[in-house]
Amino acid sequence: MRITKVFNNNAVLGLDPVGGERVLLGTGIGFGVRPGDPVDASLIGKTFVPTHGTPPERLVRLLADIPxxxxxxxxxxxxxxxxxxxxxxxxxxxxxxxxxxxxxxxxxxxxxxxxxxxxxxxxxxxxxxxxxxxxxxxxxxxxxxxxxxxxxxxxxxxxxxxxxxxGTADMSQTVQLTRVLTEVLQLIADDLGVRIDPDATVTARFITHLRYLVVDLRAERAPRSAPDDQMAAALRDARPREWGTAERVAALVGERFGRTVDPTEVPLLALHVDRLRSEGDR
The missing domain is CATH 1.10.1790.10 (PRD domain)
Incomplete structure (x- = not known):
């Protein structure tokens, strides 16, 4: 890791081998060094990852204010x-x-x-x-x-x-995610006329899927996995109601985050919706 900026004797900004920035704290870590110098790993006491909402300079100011x-x-x-x-x-x-x-x-x-x-x-x-x-x-x-x-x-x-x-420190994004998850569960309950059990394993798995779907959506990454076209078509034909709900879920998530959900996500969402319906019918 190399130094890209020196804040003071005890705080520097470092760049790791893959291009990630880190605010590094440690007694004397910034003393007598300049941008481009290697970081003395033995001096690193704590490491922080800057974010869009908390850039390196603000991180250092916050650190100065926290006992x-x-x-x-x-x-x-x-x-x-x-x-x-x-x-x-x-x-x-x-x-x-x-x-x-x-x-x-x-x-x-x-x-x-x-x-x-x-x-x-x-x-x-x-x-x-x-x-x-x-x-x-x-x-x-x-x-x-x-x-x-x-x-x-x-x-x-x-x-x-x-x-x-x-992998984020932005609380506003997590609050937004929480509200969208609540909307999605209500949409499914209303669409299918079932009660969503918050304690059910299928609910936990669905929420986990949605959380990482949103992470990928924000990062504009491709879906992590998807059924093949033949399987997707079979699911759409066998579960048209659940498929329609999944399409509405994808549209809602996309609208709330200002992105377009990849159509290959719909079969995966439909599978989760079907499991939620089955659990709700018990």
């Missing part, structure tokens, strides 16, 4: 859940999670009322695994700091964990 012990607390929270999120989660969400925890701990110390977050129902329903991790994270905060944060804080923390799995 070091709050940054360490967020790192401990992520270390506790990395068995689920993976070891790279901290690169994307350590800083925004630290910023949020610092903010809510300060409010709690000041005796401010708990924040009423939107999506109180949607987040635990759509992301049960991340919601469970968020409750676990609040217990880590209580153990480390001796402060019991309001239960409602599990909502934003869970959204940070969703971000970690999607």
């Amino acid at each position: 070091a012990d709050d940054l360490d607390l967020a790192a401990e929270v992520l270390e506790d859940v990395q068995d689920v999120l993976g070891p790279d989660a901290a690169e994307h969400v350590l800083l925004p999670l630290a910023d949020h925890l610092s903010f809510v701990l300060r409010r709690t110390r000041d005796g401010a009322p708990a924040i009423e977050y939107p999506l109180q129902w949607e987040v635990p329903t759509l992301y049960p695994a991340e919601a469970a991790l968020a409750r676990r994270a609040l217990r880590v905060v209580e153990r480390v700091r001796g402060v019991r944060l309001p239960d409602a804080e599990a909502v934003p923390v869970a959204l940070h964990f969703v971000n970690a799995q999607l």
